[in-house]
Amino acid sequence: MLIPWSSLAFMALPLVGLGFIMSRWGFSIKPLGIASLRMVLQLLAVGYVLVFLFEAPNPWVSGAVFGVIVASSMNALSLFAERLVSELENHPFEVARNKAFNASLTLN
Numbered sequence: 601m602l603i604p605w606s607s608l609a610f611m612a613l614p615l616v617g618l619g620f621i622m623s624r625w626g627f628s629i630k631p632l633g634i635a636s637l638r639m640v641l642q643l644l645a646v647g648y649v650l651v652f653l654f655e656a657p658n659p660w661v662s663g664a665v666f667g668v669i670v671a672s673s674m675n676a677l678s679l680f681a682e683r684l685v686s687e688l689e690n691h692p693f694e695v696a697r698n699k700a701f702n703a704s705l706t707l708n
Contacts, residue, residue, distance in 0.1 A: 680704035
């Protein structure tokens with residue numbers, strides 16, 4: 601089932617509203633445009649991968665993707681734990697937790 605273009609355009613209205621508010625408050629809307637484009641491209645890529653996985657007759661493909669997801673999750677969790685321990689030496693728990701969480705989600 602394909603989503604009609606009119607529905608997709610309707611779903612972009614919150615982005616237009618947010619862009620308007622950001623410009624009125626003096627913020628640049630360039631990051632919003634870049635983030636929106638990146639989001640759409642990522643969702644399209646994930647959609648194609650999911651269609652491929654659900655149509656794949658070979659269970660090894662699904663198992664391999666599951667393994668990659670588990671490995672990525674464990675990597676992010678270990679980064680969070682290591683950063684939390686180091687941040688707790690200098691900051692209260694709430695600040696350390698937030699810094700560790702942000703560090704585990706970035707690709708630095």
